[in-house]
Amino acid sequence: xxxxxxxxxxxxKSVLEKVRKKAARDVNWPVTVLLILGLSTILFPLYMxxxxxxxxxxxxxxxxxxxxxxxxxxxxxxFAEAMQVTDFWNSLLNSLLITVVTVxxxxxxxxxxxxxxxxxxxxxxxxxxxxxxxxSGMFVPFAIxxxxxxxxxxxxxxxxxxxxxxxxxxxxxxxxxxxYSGYLxxxxxxxxxxxxxxxxTTWTTYWKVIFPIMKPMHATVAILTALGTWNxxxxxxxIMSGSKNTLPLAQLSFQTQFGANYNLAFASYLxxxxxxILFYLICxxxxxxxxxxxxxx
Amino acid sequence: xxxxKKMGRDATYLAITIPIVALFFLFNTLPLIxxxxxxFTNFKGYGDFDWVGLRNYMDLFTDGRVGKSYWFTFRLALxxxxxxxxxxxxxxxxxxxxxxxxxxxxxMYFIPNVLGSLVVGYIFSYIFTYIFPAFTKLLGGxxxxxxxxxxxxxxxxxxxxxxxxxxxxxxxxxxxxxxxxQEVYEAGSIDGVSGWGKFKYLTFPLILPFFSINMVLCMKNxxxxxxxxxxxxxxxxxxxxxxxxxxxxxxxxxGGQFGFQSANAVLFFVVIVVISVMQMSFTNKREEQL
Numbered sequence: 001x002x003x004x005x006x007x008x009x010x011x012x013k014s015v016l017e018k019v020r021k022k023a024a025r026d027v028n029w030p031v032t033v034l035l036i037l038g039l040s041t042i043l044f045p046l047y048m049x050x051x052x053x054x055x056x057x058x059x060x061x062x063x064x065x066x067x068x069x070x071x072x073x074x075x076x077x078x079f080a081e082a083m084q085v086t087d088f089w090n091s092l093l094n095s096l097l098i099t100v101v102t103v104x105x106x107x108x109x110x111x112x113x114x115x116x117x118x119x120x121x122x123x124x125x126x127x128x129x130x131x132x133x134x135x136s137g138m139f140v141p142f143a144i145x146x147x148x149x150x151x152x153x154x155x156x157x158x159x160x161x162x163x164x165x166x167x168x169x170x171x172x173x174x175x176x177x178x179x180y181s182g183y184l185x186x187x188x189x190x191x192x193x194x195x196x197x198x199x200x201t202t203w204t205t206y207w208k209v210i211f212p213i214m215k216p217m218h219a220t221v222a223i224l225t226a227l228g229t230w231n232x233x234x235x236x237x238x239i240m241s242g243s244k245n246t247l248p249l250a251q252l253s254f255q256t257q258f259g260a261n262y263n264l265a266f267a268s269y270l271x272x273x274x275x276x277i278l279f280y281l282i283c284x285x286x287x288x289x290x291x292x293x294x295x296x297x
Numbered sequence: 298x299x300x301x302k303k304m305g306r307d308a309t310y311l312a313i314t315i316p317i318v319a320l321f322f323l324f325n326t327l328p329l330i331x332x333x334x335x336x337f338t339n340f341k342g343y344g345d346f347d348w349v350g351l352r353n354y355m356d357l358f359t360d361g362r363v364g365k366s367y368w369f370t371f372r373l374a375l376x377x378x379x380x381x382x383x384x385x386x387x388x389x390x391x392x393x394x395x396x397x398x399x400x401x402x403x404x405m406y407f408i409p410n411v412l413g414s415l416v417v418g419y420i421f422s423y424i425f426t427y428i429f430p431a432f433t434k435l436l437g438g439x440x441x442x443x444x445x446x447x448x449x450x451x452x453x454x455x456x457x458x459x460x461x462x463x464x465x466x467x468x469x470x471x472x473x474x475x476x477x478x479q480e481v482y483e484a485g486s487i488d489g490v491s492g493w494g495k496f497k498y499l500t501f502p503l504i505l506p507f508f509s510i511n512m513v514l515c516m517k518n519x520x521x522x523x524x525x526x527x528x529x530x531x532x533x534x535x536x537x538x539x540x541x542x543x544x545x546x547x548x549x550x551x552g553g554q555f556g557f558q559s560a561n562a563v564l565f566f567v568v569i570v571v572i573s574v575m576q577m578s579f580t581n582k583r584e585e586q587l
């Protein structure tokens with residue numbers, strides 16, 4: 001009986017070994033090839049954008065080959081014109097300003113509130129209430145805030161970039177406070193207690209001890225907030241109502257000016273996509289882990 | 298000494314909390330309250346207005362355009378959610394298997410997610426208007442754009458929504474699949490589980506939390522669809538692709554329906570809360586059962 005079980009175990013072990021070896025050795029080529037082919041669904045729109053952006057209107061015929069063939073010459077004239085038409089540098093600057101200031105404000109304000117709430121909500125009812133109050137803001141769609149906010153920002157003279165930044169800081173607060181206070185549960189409270197014993201105030205303890213420790217979460221918050229604000233159309237559209245353009249908003253505002261000149265339009269689209277594509281290529285690893293961290297936590 | 302320090306901490310906590318919560322109240326709760334108040338008026342967005350009680354809410358249920366926008370938005374959200382999750386799950390399993398160029402492929406498949414959806418909408422709008430019809434013409438079709446069809450334009454928007462969302466969901470599923478220990482499959486293969494059974498009994502139950510994250514993310518984002526509609530159809534043809542957000546924006550901001558669309562927005566808010574709560578309690582229950 002015992003002997004029998006032993007051989008059974010050995011058999012299992014040998015099978016296991018075989019399975020493991022096989023798994024480690026084989027590259028799954030069919031799946032690799034399928035995935036590479038599938039990539040065309042992502043690369044085709046991008047290829048088409050680049051090709052059309054470089055072509056002249058005369059090269060565009062109504063056949064597919066006319067649209068998708070390589071341009072006769074790689075001239076940057078469309079880009080120069082698109083930059084002029086859409087006031088590219090100004091839009092880029094506005095987008096950068098809004099995104100950078102929003103990210104900085106979010107990291108500073110949301111981490112502070114996340115810390116206070118995260119450390120107090122278990123002990124104090126008031127802070128627990130504050131936590132649920134802020135986090136439940138996640139359910140509020142922009143559609144319901146939009147119309148009153150247009151009135152409100154106009155009265156407060158915030159119908160400008162500063163207003164948009166303030167609004168983003170408020171809109172991303174629920175998610176970011178949730179992320180920060182969640183991350184805080186992994187940080188032992190003993191660290192702060194030690195600093196307190198050494199005579200540090202709550203304020204200096206926060207900036208000297210807690211803020212640096214939360215660095216991984218700062219990265220996640222920065223990436224999620226930056227991607228969201230950089231690509232957002234609705235908030236600047238209704239709040240700034242055409243007085244200032246962000247990069248995506250410029251595409252909307254100048255759509256009529258592109259008219260039927262798709263080459264000009266696509267040059268402009270490509271210019272609008274380029275900054276974020278470059279940013280992604282440089283920080284791919286951080287972006288991927290940031291996005292996953294944000295979603296899973 | 299200790300109590301003095303404690304007082305200092307409490308004061309600091311309050312000094313941090315009060316201004317930030319005040320800011321949140323000012324730009325989130327206050328406009329929300331105003332929205333609810335406006336929903337009981339016939340405010341046009343300018344000039345005088347009267348209280349109309351619940352009339353806006355009753356009109357919502359008989360207004361054809363509002364009904365159409367809910368039908369469009371929900372059909373879009375449901376179909377996109379299913380399409381997105383099926384494709385992302387397959388893609389994630391592929392990208393998590395023993396393949397060459399793993400990191401490069403994963404990186405490339407994520408690209409759609411970082412691109413702005415308005416510009417993506419414009420690019421796809423061109424594809425649907427010129428490239429697809431040219432192809433169908435080659436295959437003997439009529440060569441008309443689905444964007445100009447009242448019964449098919451929503452599919453174009455669905456495809457664009459899914460194209461971007463798949464990138465995000467795939468990454469989340471991959472991180473889910475990585476939490477499944479290899480031993481589970483080894484044990485499974487000894488017991489003779491393979492193929493569909495392997496997925497149904499081993500993989501899926503173990504990545505269920507990631508499935509629920511994706512469902513919630515998808516539904517919420519798709520229900521709020523705006524940029525794609527703005528870029529591709531502006532609600533047309535014949536208002537067949539007007540999403541709820543687009544209708545509120547369009548008629549509320551410039552169509553003189555500030556009060557009525559506020560009521561629509563309140564209803565939309567309630568719908569989103571109900572769906573989110575239902576989804577969460579449902580997935581929580583499923584997870585507990587496992």
